[in-house]
Amino acid sequence: GDSVTQMEGPVTLSEEAFLTINCTYTATGYPSLFWYVQYPGEGLQLLLKATKADDKGSNKGFEATYRKETTSFHLEKGSVQVSDSAVYFCALSDPYSGAGSYQLTFGKGTKLSVIP
């Protein structure tokens, strides 16, 4: 079945440091890929997405590129802020999982703490 593997956390960075969170996936079809973010006490919010190979999703300074050859979708940000402290989830949606169904398969999440 489909699966998503992302780097274990927690990750602690100083403000303005470079961030990379690795994510690789296994899917039977040709999935769409997502990064969701969960701030303390809140639900998940879509951060960015990519739907085909070599697509780059970007939002709020975060970027991730869909790499089909390495089945990866690593999240990067050039300069993190304290406000980026949250849990980040990589996810995939396989359109072949069922007609009209786009349930997401999530990684286990990576907790990021940014210190001033």
Place this chain on the structure above:
Amino acid sequence: DSGVTQTPKHLITATGQRVTLRCSPRSGDLSVYWYQQSLDQGLQFLIQYYNGEERAKGNILERFSAQQFPDLHSELNLSSLELGDSALYFCASSRGGADEKLFFGSGTQLSVL
């Protein structure tokens, strides 16, 4: 604010009991998804409804059931509760069809004692 409302925010109950979690999707969204988030299993897809009908089923136990009503709100029923059912239960909604963007509620924290 995602526009998805879940009630209650917290629920404390005992083993063997039955509870109902409620979700109101964003206005106009036809699809509702239920997810369970626990420390050991992470985020697990439970079930999806689209316009009142079950569309997909994931790792949902037989003790759990859900439905979506004509006004599109959804309820997740958990019965014969066990300690291991303690988790954060999220509801998400989307427009349905080919729209893959899910909007998540802030969850119901269930504690089974």
